[in-house]
Amino acid sequence: MTKLIEEIGALLESNGNGNAHAEAARIVAVAQTAGSANCEAAARAMAERRAAGAPLAYVIGCETFMGVELVAAEGALAPREETELLGYAALAELRSSDSDAPRVIDMCCGSGNLACAIAYHLPDARVWASDLTDGCVSVARRNVGHVGVSDRVVVAQGDLFAGLAGLDLEGSIDAVVCNPPYISQGKLSTDRAALLDHEPREAFDGGPYGLSIHQRVVKEALPFLRPGGVLLFEIGLGQERQVKMLFERANAYQNIRLVANPTGEVRVVSGHKRIA
Numbered sequence: 607m608t609k610l611i612e613e614i615g616a617l618l619e620s621n622g623n624g625n626a627h628a629e630a631a632r633i634v635a636v637a638q639t640a641g642s643a644n645c646e647a648a649a650r651a652m653a654e655r656r657a658a659g660a661p662l663a664y665v666i667g668c669e670t671f672m673g674v675e676l677v678a679a680e681g682a683l684a685p686r687e688e689t690e691l692l693g694y695a696a697l698a699e700l701r702s703s704d705s706d707a708p709r710v711i712d713m714c715c716g717s718g719n720l721a722c723a724i725a726y727h728l729p730d731a732r733v734w735a736s737d738l739t740d741g742c743v744s745v746a747r748r749n750v751g752h753v754g755v756s757d758r759v760v761v762a763q764g765d766l767f768a769g770l771a772g773l774d775l776e777g778s779i780d781a782v783v784c785n786p787p788y789i790s791q792g793k794l795s796t797d798r799a800a801l802l803d804h805e806p807r808e809a810f811d812g813g814p815y816g817l818s819i820h821q822r823v824v825k826e827a828l829p830f831l832r833p834g835g836v837l838l839f840e841i842g843l844g845q846e847r848q849v850k851m852l853f854e855r856a857n858a859y860q861n862i863r864l865v866a867n868p869t870g871e872v873r874v875v876s877g878h879k880r881i882a
């Protein structure tokens with residue numbers, strides 16, 4: 607198999623993949639465990655897809671997020687490592703709150719990565735996840751089963767909080783986590799257009815300024831949050847000033863915080879629903 611790993615590594619490297627040899631080893635290992643009759647052919651087919659730009663997670667069918675193994679499939683954004691910052695910020699908020707059995711909404715849940723990881727790490731938490739698209743709801747439901755949290759995670763479908771109407775959640779939620787689409791339509795039609803070759807437009811398209819969903823969620827989360835409950839967003843690079851302003855303009859949040867990653871980039875903004 608060493609020769610096959612080298613061959614696939616060279617193919618990926620020639621396509622500009624900076625992690626070619628580690629990815630080649632992963633592809634070959636997955637082809638071996640899949641037990642297909644012709645493991646080499648299966649590995650080469652996966653390598654071709656990867657070389658054509660498909661995310662590694664789609665190619666091998668899985669991804670690890672916050673230490674939790676998830677199914678990855680077309681139709682839902684492949685979970686990104688950068689989103690772990692949001693997940694860990696939410697865990698820290700929930701662990702420092704008074705709630706013994708926290709109630710969480712994962713809005714725009716995609717593959718259900720945040721919902722499943724939060725439920726996995728907080729065994730007493732209940733999570734309601736929701737997304738607009740059939741593809742995401744289907745992958746998220748598979749993940750809820752795969753991670754073994756189906757007794758505590760519900761996956762709903764709808765336009766933002768419409769998917770959660772009628773579940774009697776209003777006023778009871780300790781945290782809303784949301785990694786919304788946040789790329790502007792202008793960028794999506796020019797320098798970021800390649801993102802749409804393999805993953806759904808709904809995962810990226812944040813409207814004319816990239817902030818349309820943040821703008822709505824800041825307002826629409828309020829009826830669901832309990833007083834003191836927290837809303838946490840992932841944001842795009844350089845969006846912190848505008849998103850902080852959205853929280854301030856809603857005139858209903860306090861303790862608005864910016865959270866940076868280890869390289870100092872602010873990628874999470876959060877705020878607590880004001881206690882009257």
Ligand SMILES: C[S@@+](CC[C@H](N)C(=O)[O-])C[C@H]1O[C@@H](n2cnc3c(N)ncnc32)[C@H](O)[C@@H]1O
Binds near residue numbers: 682739766
């Ligand atoms: C950046 S992806 C994030 C997915 C996932 N939470 C993650 O961290 O990988 C944004 C998600 O928002 C969903 N979405 C876009 N517009 C929506 C809307 N109006 N209502 C609900 N979900 C929406 C998309 O389908 C997509 O799954």
